[in-house]
Amino acid sequence: MTSRRVPPPLMDAVLVGVALLDVWVNVTAAEPLRLGFALAAAFALALRRRVPLLVFLIALPAVALNDAIFAGLAALYTLASLSRRRFLLAACALAFTVCDMISLPSPELDxxxxxxxxxxxxxxxxxxAPVFLGQLVQTRRDLSLRLAEIxxxxxxxxxxxxxxVLAKERAQLAREMHDVVSHQVSLIAVRAGALQVGTRDPEIKDAAATIRRLSVQTLDELRHMVSVLRASGGRPAELTPQPSMADLQRLVDGSGIQAELHTDLPRPPPPEPVPPGGEAAAPGPAGGPQAPDGLPPxxxxxxYRTVQEALTNVRKHAPGAAATVLVRHHGGAVRVTVTNTAPTRPALPLPSAHYGLVSLRQRAELLGGTVDSGPTPDGGYELRLELPAQGHA
Structure with a gap:
């Protein structure tokens, strides 16, 4: 069941009404100075959420001049529920105590x-009491936020x-198709070709040619299916090709944090899927289609994987931080920098195997590149990747 909270404007109106009732009971119209300060303190409660410290300071003279102290207590509670400065709250509680003890304009404090x-x-x-209650409400609010984040x-x-798990199943299925099915279909094509050459019967020759043609077509489709099944990082409900630079902007936009992408590399549109039996584009020199700037797949x-891991780490270990992704091509090398600001909330104690950065370094070393990371002077974190633009020779 969801709890029904009182709307803030209604709560503020109720507090102002109770404060006015307190003024009516404890202050008479024959004392215009005290009445004016008391009414100012009561009506100032309408602004308690926006400027809590100012509202408390407005309520202090009313506490010192008369017995209408409800507005001061409400302002002190609001300040305690919104402020994290313990020294300020202690000073305000002391000021309230002193103002409530004296009796202006003739103080009597022996x-x-x-x-x-x-x-x-x-x-x-x-x-x-209102200070402790306000701090308790603040702690409860923070706890609710932490539970939602967890x-x-x-x-x-x-x-x-x-x-x-899905990626492992795809890889297993791809291996089975490549090792078993492709081998058997290749054998069928070879035997059909031998039969086509060795027979003199026109009908058998036509049938063998058809079998051989269909086998070759099936092998092409199997190769395409194996390449798709080996893809990882896609949605659980679909099979997608391996990610490329064309998917980088979508990755940054869908990271769940405030992130920006800046790059001087052209971002080509995602490649269209090849229909079964269709012909794919000719592969580039690195074994697959290349971007206009010549980067191999x-x-x-x-x-892509480096940016993905960096943004995931920001989301897990730096709540509330903003990230900037820089991709630059300079001097025959591609440099990628992912920098995040300092977190605005404490990090959650999430389980981690600490294999992400290790995997990135291994991938970069295989391509002749490097990965390094470390904290920034402003309390954030930076991950840097440098790769040869044409991959490892």
């Missing part, structure tokens, strides 16, 4: 009397686990 000390203790307890993080981890995938 600390040598036992009754005065007892009253001082009760007044200090009265001032401390739930979101668990859902994300569950999705990653599902994608990992292996380099494109390394860039």
């Amino acid at each position: 600390l040598t009397k036992t009754a005065t000390l007892i009253t001082l203790g009760y007044t200090a307890a009265t001032a401390a 739930s979101e993080a668990r859902d994300h981890e569950r999705l990653l686990t599902t994608q990992t 292996t380099v494109q995938r390394a860039i």
Whole structure:
């Protein structure tokens, strides 16, 4: 069941009404100075969420001049529920205690009397109560936020686990198709070709030619299916080709954090899927289609996986941080830098195998590149990748 919270404007109106009732009970119209300060403190409660410290300062004179202290207590509670500065809250509680003890314009505060000390203790307890209550509400609000983040993080981890299992199943299926099915279909094509050459019967020759043609077509389709099944990182419900530079902007936009992509490399449109039995584009020199800037698919995938891992780490370990992704081509090398600002909230204690950066370094070394990372002076973090533009020779 979802809890029904009172709308903030209605709550503010109720507090203003209670404060006005407190003024009506404790202040008479024959005292215009006290009445004016008390009314100002009561109506200032309407702004308590926007400027809590100012509202408390407006309420202090009313506390010192008369017995209408409800507005001061409400302002102190609001300040404690919104502020994290403990020293400020202690100073405000002390100021409230002093103002409530004195009686302006003729202060009477004799600390040598036992009754005065007892009253001082009760007044200090009265001032401390809204401070503790406000801090308790603030802690409860932070806890609710942390629980929501933990739930979101668990859902994300569950999705990653599902994608990992699916990728393993795809790889296993691809191996089976490549090792077993492709071999058998190749054998069928060879035997059909031998039969086509060795027979003199026109009908058998035509049938063997048809079998051979269909076998070759099936092999082409199997090769395409194997390449698709080996893809990883796609959605669980679909099979997609390996990611490339064309998918980098979509990755940044869908990262779930505030992130920007800046690159001087052209971003080609994603390649269209090849229909079964159709002809794919001629592969580039690196074994696959290349971007207009000549980056081979292996380099494109390394860039994509590096940015993906970096943004995932920002999401997990730097809540509230913003990230900037820079991709530059200079001097025959591609440099990728992912920098995030300092987190605005404490990081959640999420489980991690710490294999992400190790995997990125291994991938970069295979391509003749390097990966290094470290904190920035402003409390953020930076991940840097450098690869030869044409991959490892």
